[in-house]
Amino acid sequence: MVSKEPALLSDLTNTRTIRQNPAMQVTDLCSVEELDVEHTVVCGQTFRWRQDVDRWWSCFLTESVTRRPFLVRLHFENGRVLCQADPNDLPCIRSYFRLEVDLAQLTEEFLGADPNIAPAVAAFPGLRVLRQDPVECLFSFLCTSAAPLHRIRKGIDGLCRLLGERHDGPLGEPHFAFPTPERIAETEIADLQALGVGYRARYLQATARQVVAHGGAPWLLALRDAPYEDAKAALLTLTGVGEKIADCVCLFCLDKDAAIPVDTHVRQIAERYYLQGAAPKSLTKNSYALIGDTIRNRFGPMAGWAQQYLFYADTFEKKAWSAYEAQYRCGVVGEPK
DNA sequence: ATGATACCTCC
DNA sequence: GAGGTATCA
Numbered sequence: 373m374v375s376k377e378p379a380l381l382s383d384l385t386n387t388r389t390i391r392q393n394p395a396m397q398v399t400d401l402c403s404v405e406e407l408d409v410e411h412t413v414v415c416g417q418t419f420r421w422r423q424d425v426d427r428w429w430s431c432f433l434t435e436s437v438t439r440r441p442f443l444v445r446l447h448f449e450n451g452r453v454l455c456q457a458d459p460n461d462l463p464c465i466r467s468y469f470r471l472e473v474d475l476a477q478l479t480e481e482f483l484g485a486d487p488n489i490a491p492a493v494a495a496f497p498g499l500r501v502l503r504q505d506p507v508e509c510l511f512s513f514l515c516t517s518a519a520p521l522h523r524i525r526k527g528i529d530g531l532c533r534l535l536g537e538r539h540d541g542p543l544g545e546p547h548f549a550f551p552t553p554e555r556i557a558e559t560e561i562a563d564l565q566a567l568g569v570g571y572r573a574r575y576l577q578a579t580a581r582q583v584v585a586h587g588g589a590p591w592l593l594a595l596r597d598a599p600y601e602d603a604k605a606a607l608l609t610l611t612g613v614g615e616k617i618a619d620c621v622c623l624f625c626l627d628k629d630a631a632i633p634v635d636t637h638v639r640q641i642a643e644r645y646y647l648q649g650a651a652p653k654s655l656t657k658n659s660y661a662l663i664g665d666t667i668r669n670r671f672g673p674m675a676g677w678a679q680q681y682l683f684y685a686d687t688f689e690k691k692a693w694s695a696y697e698a699q700y701r702c703g704v705v706g707e708p709k
Numbered sequence: 710a711t712g713a714t715a716c717c718t719c720c
Numbered sequence: 721g722a723g724g725t726a727t728c729a
Contacts, residue, residue: 416723517724523718524723570717575725614725635723655724656711687723 401455408498409446415684417624419528423700432547435464436505441549470503482678485671488645492685501677506592508550509625513617514575530567556580575612600628623676631676632664641682
């Protein structure tokens with residue numbers, strides 16, 4: 373599997389070089405009860421995090437307003453989350469993980485609203501919904517339709533390597549920023565398809581052109597200030613964006629905490645707990661809304677977070693964690709198992 | 710409005 | 721067949 377993509381070997385993050393970068397400092401970010409880094413970055417809301425050889429989790433993120441890329445590395449030790457980053461980037465990192473949300477209070481409210489969520493909350497304390505950069509979130513989720521996790525990660529990684537701005541570390545280790553809509557818009561469909569994203573290549577180019585026509589990244593970011601319904605409606609006009617992906621983008625980067633992305637897992641959960649007998653046979657526009665409304669009625673305006681606990685606990689049960697985790701290890705992206 | 714099918718790719 | 725969408729009946 374290594375011989376298939378030898379180029380990746382040279383791209384492994386050399387943690388020593390990062391430690392030698394004087395701008396990178398280790399900070400005590402918060403407690404592990406406040407943030408479970410590992411499950412938060414592998415629970416299906418973001419796809420570019422990886423575990424370096426020293427087991428620190430790392431990602432090359434983009435600040436949503438300034439479009440400035442920056443490196444983050446996180447690790448947990450003695451009940452604390454340690455953060456290795458440029459101190460100037462700490463506010464961005466706190467914002468990304470939405471540490472302003474009082475998770476203890478929120479999960480307490482969820483438990484009061486519905487005891488069915490107790491096992492999920494108990495299994496993953498510290499699991500959070502992110503505030504990602506909308507550009508990365510939208511174009512990432514365009515790659516997710518009917519695709520397994522390793523394919524999603526490979527496609528997104530390829531997209532960044534092909535079109536993302538390259539930033540070299542102190543000893544030349546490369547980091548690729550997520551590409552701009554403009555860059556994706558000017559790329560041939562065939563070149564995008566060569567990344568292994570299949571028919572989603574057409575969606576990437578079409579949506580990139582539509583976003584650029586609307587004003588680019590700032591237009592997407594402005595949806596954060598719009599009501600959920602308006603933001604979702606705007607996203608639904610984009611090619612390749614249906615209800616599920618629109619809700620993923622709303623929830624995972626636009627602060628729309630009531631958004632419920634409904635897939636087969638969430639549908640099964642809704643059937644099991646709330647809709648016995650009255651369960652819809654298929655996922656139509658109406659049944660999609662019914663399931664979302666059911667969960668919103670139960671958990672209120674932060675229902676999207678409740679959905680994430682229920683969803684992840686359900687999928688986690690079905691896959692052995694070791695097999696799951698292996699896809700993230702050592703930064704080797706793109707190869708399954 | 711609901712239901713069926715094709716669309717890339719690869720295990 | 722897979723964590724979905726566009727298209728057409």
